[in-house]
Amino acid sequence: MTTSTNSKRNEHHRWQHARDLFAVMVDRDLKILYKRSSLGFGWALVTPLLQLFIFLFVFRQVLGTQIENYASFVFIGVLVFGWFQGALGMSGGLITGSKALVTQPGFPLTLLPHVMVGVRLFHFVIALPILFGLLWWQGIRPSLPWISLPVLLVVQYLLIVGLAYPLASINVIFRDTQHIVGVLLQLMMFLTPVFYSLETVPPPLRPWFYLNPMVGVVQSWRAVLLDGAWPDLRVVASLLVVGIVLLIAGRRIFVSQSFRFAEEM
Numbered sequence: 662m663t664t665s666t667n668s669k670r671n672e673h674h675r676w677q678h679a680r681d682l683f684a685v686m687v688d689r690d691l692k693i694l695y696k697r698s699s700l701g702f703g704w705a706l707v708t709p710l711l712q713l714f715i716f717l718f719v720f721r722q723v724l725g726t727q728i729e730n731y732a733s734f735v736f737i738g739v740l741v742f743g744w745f746q747g748a749l750g751m752s753g754g755l756i757t758g759s760k761a762l763v764t765q766p767g768f769p770l771t772l773l774p775h776v777m778v779g780v781r782l783f784h785f786v787i788a789l790p791i792l793f794g795l796l797w798w799q800g801i802r803p804s805l806p807w808i809s810l811p812v813l814l815v816v817q818y819l820l821i822v823g824l825a826y827p828l829a830s831i832n833v834i835f836r837d838t839q840h841i842v843g844v845l846l847q848l849m850m851f852l853t854p855v856f857y858s859l860e861t862v863p864p865p866l867r868p869w870f871y872l873n874p875m876v877g878v879v880q881s882w883r884a885v886l887l888d889g890a891w892p893d894l895r896v897v898a899s900l901l902v903v904g905i906v907l908l909i910a911g912r913r914i915f916v917s918q919s920f921r922f923a924e925e926m
Contacts, residue, residue, distance in 0.1 A: 679769065679772060682769070682772060683772060683775060683776060683779065686772070686776045687776055687779045687780055687783065690776060690777075690780050691780060691783060706787070706788055706791065708743065709736070709739045709740055709743055709788055710791075712735075712739045712743075713732065713735055713736050713739055716735045716739070716855075716856040717731065717732060717735065728858055730796075730799045730801065730887060732795055732799065733792070733795050733796050733799055733801065733886070733887060734858075734883065734887060735855070735856050736791075736792050736795055737792065737879070737882050737883050737886060737887070738853070738854065738855035738856060738879050738883075739855060739856075740785060740788055740789075740792060741785075741817070741875070741878060741879050741882050742850060742853055742855050742875055742879060743784075743785070744781050744782065744784070744785040744817065744821070745817065745820075745821055745846075745875055745878075746846045746849075746850065747781045747784065748777060748778045748781040748782075748821045748825065749821065749824055749825060749828065749842060749846060750839075750842065750843055750846055751777055751781070752774065752777060752824070752825035752828045752829050752832075752839075752842070753828055753829065753832040753838050753839025753840075753842050753843075754832065754839050755773050755774060755777055755825065755828075755829035755832075756770070756773070756829050756830065756832065756833050756922055757832060757833060757836070759773060763922045770915075770919055770922070771826075771912060771915060771916065771919075773829070774822050774825040774826050774829060774915075775822060777825065778818060778821050778822050778825060781821075782814075782818065792886075796886060796887075801886070801887065801889075804889035806884075806885045806889060806890055806891045806892070807885060807886070809885055809891060809892055809897075810882075810885060812892075812897065813878065813881055813882060813885070813892065813897070815901075816878065816897060816900045816901050816904055817878050817904075818904075819901070819904030819905060819907070819908050820874055820878070820900065820903065820904040820907060822908055822911070823904055823905075823906070823907025823908040823909075823910070823911045823912075824907060824911065825911070826908070826911030826912050826914060826915040827910075827911045827914045827915065828842060829915065830914055830915045830918040830919070830922075831918075833918070833921065833922055834918075834921070849873065849875070852870065852873055852876075853873060853875045853876055853879060854870075854876065854879060854880070855879065859876065859880060871896075874900055874903060877893075877896040877897075877899070877900050878900065880892075880893075880896070881893065881896060881897060881900075
């Protein structure tokens, strides 16, 4: 009984230590990112707002897109896909850019993808008040399905971390990975309904679009925020399963390759 109790106590301490270390490292990375910056965290809002204005001008004013509440429609896509793109764009250099931590004995390297995704999540969260204000300005009020938003956050978090693990480990050996990922993410944005409606895609092609997990994520956010509807349970459940599988498989790849990180640096 004593051995079992001690084991549970040690496990609890390990989890607590990991949580504390995660919080400290996210805070550290944010401070380093915006050190001596005049705008500070305001820079996290510059890119999505610029994208919003560009898409509004091009698609609303130039091309005459008639999507209802288009400003909110686009901003949801920009923020949701931006978290995905920003985090995975950084994942390639996660290990190669952390030599001091990689060579530090006993440091839990498996925590690094979570820290990186957590930093990008912070950027996402601080932009949400602007989105909510935009929705209110366009006459959209909170509804009961909004309580499902934390579930969508968790699903997207699992998807991103699950992909970040293998990308970070592969880039240690094949350094072109981060550049290839950057190009693929740029192409992927055009295959995700960020600035256009999925309804404009020919029906025979739509099932192929759903192979891109971000299509289901973006559509779920819009269903909740714009339509006041519950997200499609089948889509969310499928994405959750995919996220868990990616996390487990990606972490195993990362751990199996981690013994080579220090010697490849």
